[in-house]
Each structure stands twice: as C-alpha cells, then as structure tokens.
Amino acid sequence: MLASLRAGVYIAPGGEFAFVTYGIAAAAGLLSMDIVNKINLAVVLTMAATPMLANVGANLKKLLKKEDSVASLQAKEGDVDDLSGHVIIAGYGRVGRMIGELLSEQLIPFVAVDVSAEDVQKGRDMDAPVYFGDAGSPAVLHAVGAEKASCAVVTLDSPGANYRTVWALNKYYPNIKVYVRARDIDDGLALEKAGAKAVVPETLEPSLQLGAAVLNEMEMSNEDISIAVDNFRRNHMGDLQMLANRSGSALGYGLPSDLEALKSYDAGDEDDIGKDLNIA
Numbered sequence: 001m002l003a004s005l006r007a008g009v010y011i012a013p014g015g016e017f018a019f020v021t022y023g024i025a026a027a028a029g030l031l032s033m034d035i036v037n038k039i040n041l042a043v044v045l046t047m048a049a050t051p052m053l054a055n056v057g058a059n060l061k062k063l064l065k066k067e068d069s070v071a072s073l074q075a076k077e078g079d080v081d082d083l084s085g086h087v088i089i090a091g092y093g094r095v096g097r098m099i100g101e102l103l104s105e106q107l108i109p110f111v112a113v114d115v116s117a118e119d120v121q122k123g124r125d126m127d128a129p130v131y132f133g134d135a136g137s138p139a140v141l142h143a144v145g146a147e148k149a150s151c152a153v154v155t156l157d158s159p160g161a162n163y164r165t166v167w168a169l170n171k172y173y174p175n176i177k178v179y180v181r182a183r184d185i186d187d188g189l190a191l192e193k194a195g196a197k198a199v200v201p202e203t204l205e206p207s208l209q210l211g212a213a214v215l216n217e218m219e220m221s222n223e224d225i226s227i228a229v230d231n232f233r234r235n236h237m238g239d240l241q242m243l244a245n246r247s248g249s250a251l252g253y254g255l256p257s258d259l260e261a262l263k264s265y266d267a268g269d270e271d272d273i274g275k276d277l278n279i280a
Contacts, residue, residue: 018039018043022036022040023036073117073121073130073131073132074131074133074143075111075113075131075133075140075143075144076143079131079143080111080143080144080145083109083145083148083149084145085148085149085150086108086109086110086111086145086150087103087110087111087149087150087151088110088141088144088151088152088176089110089111089152089153090112090113090114090135090152090154090156090165091113091114091154091155091156091157092112092113092114092116092119092120092122092123092128092130093114093119093155095155096112096114096155097122097123097128099153099155100123100130110129111129111144111145112128112129112131113130113131113132113133113134113135113144114130114131114132114133114135115132115133115134120132131143131144135161135168136164136165136167136168138168138172141168141169141173146172146173146176147173147175149173149176150176150177151176151178151197152169152176152177152178153179153180154166154169154178154179154180155180159187159190162181162182162187162191163190163191163194166178166191166194166195166196167194167195169195170195174195177197178195178196178197179197179198179200180196180200182199182200182201182202183202188200204233208229208233211229211232212229215229
C-alpha cells in the first residue's frame with residue numbers, strides 16, 4: 001500500500017506538456033476554454049507543489065525501507081524449531097546482552113527479543129539469535145518457541161513493559177520460570193504478583209561493585225573486600241527474604257527463605273526492616 005502511495009505522489013503533479021495537450025483539445029472543440037483554464041490552473045498549482053510532494057515521497061521511501069528492515073528482523077516460522085529447553089531474554093540492551101554472552105560462554109541456548117531494531121541489529125551483527133518483537137505479545141512468544149523454553153529473563157527498560165511481559169508469560173506459558181530485573185522493592189513486589197519466580201533489585205549488585213572499588217581505594221586487602229561485600233549481600237538478602245515471608249513473595253534472587261532467621265526477629269524488628277527498605 002505504501003509503495004502505491006509513493007508512486008502516486010511522484011506521478012500526481014502536472015507538467016508543461018499538459019498546456020500543449022489541452023490547448024490542442026480546445027482548438028479542436030473538444031474542450032471549452034473555461035474548462036481548459038481551470039485545468040491549467042490545477043496543473044500550475046500541482047507543479048508548484050512538486051518539491052513538497054518529492055519530500056513526501058522520500059519520507060515514504062524511508063518508511064518502506066524501515067518496514068522491510070524490521071520485517072527481516074522478526075522471527076519466522078521454523079527459525080527456532082530446533083530449540084528446546086532454551087532461555088528467552090526479553091530485552092537485549094546492556095543487561096540482556098551480558099546475560100546472552102554469559103549463556104553463550106556456557107553453551108546454553110537462548111533467544112532474545114527486543115522492540116529496538118537497532119539493538120536487534122547489533123545482536124545479529126554478533127551472530128546472536130535476536131529477533132524484533134514485543135515480548136509481551138503471545139504471538140511473539142510463540143514465535144520464539146516459548147512452549148519449549150525452560151525459563152525467561154526479563155530486562156526491559158520500563159517497569160510497565162517488564163510487568164506486561166511477566167504477566168503474559170505467566171498467563172500463556174505458566175511452565176516457564178521467569179526471572180526479572182526490578183527497579184526497586186515496590187516494583188519487585190508487583191512483578192512477583194504478576195508471576196515472576198525471582199526478582200532482583202537493579203541497584204544492588206552495581207552498588208556492591210562500586211563499594212568494592214571504594215574499599216580497594218582505601219587500601220583494604222582483596223580478601224577483606226570480598227568478605228565485606230559477601231557479608232553485606234547476605235545481610236541484604238536476609239532482609240529481602242524476611243520481606244518475602246511477610247508479603248508472600250520470593251524476592252531475593254529466588255533463594256529459599258531462611259525461616260530460622262525469620263523466627264529470631266519479633267514484630268518490632270520486622271517493622272524496623274521495613275523502614276530500612278523504605279516500604280513500611
């Protein structure tokens with residue numbers, strides 16, 4: 001359809017030959033001069049609009065090329081028929097690419113989906129199995145073999161997109177275990193309710209890495225830094241696991257909750273933990 005519109009834009013304007021043609025028709029008595037004058041006015045106006053129409057045609061050409069490019073990046077029938085037990089990565093930005101590289105190094109099959117044609121093309125340039133599409137669409141999930149996948153990792157840019165994808169996976173493919181990056185604790189709780197198996201707050205690990213760099217600058221030994229970071233991570237996971245028991249979720253990397261540790265806290269301590277996590 002767009003190709004037809006583009007062709008129509010290019011042939012729509014009149015030309016100088018129209019003046020000659022209609023002049024001959026008037027001289028032969030085929031057209032009245034009143035009609036010829038009106039036709040000539042229309043020809044002049046369309047000729048004046050030719051530069052603008054040319055720009056419209058050029059924009060339509062770019063749109064057509066973009067559509068063709070996007071179509072070539074979408075998953076086609078048979079593309080993933082040989083996959084089974086693979087991982088679906090929803091979102092192939094910086095985090096998704098790193099997860100894909102990690103899986104590739106361990107020879108674990110995966111398929112990635114993203115709505116950014118640029119990110120998809122970058123992945124294709126690296127021979128990664130990345131396809132263009134909305135991971136929250138059941139049709140797209142089917143196209144990447146969701147019915148045969150073992151788990152999914154959701155790392156999209158917006159909380160809304162993450163929630164929609166987790167919800168769709170849980171509704172249409174409940175056999176898939178879903179792991180998702182959360183913006184914060186409240187976002188994580190919403191994603192848990194949508195069906196995520198495990199939610200990881202996105203600020204934790206980067207904060208630990210920056211903290212480790214600072215400790216190194218303070219001339220702590222590598223061993224002491226490793227112990228300090230590990231202890232902080234364990235304590236933070238303990239807080240998340242107690243929150244998980246209170247909320248009925250599984251925040252904290254999907255790790256089993258430490259019920260014995262939970263029993264050691266009274267109600268007052270739990271309230272303090274909630275305040276520390278800014279959710280009380």
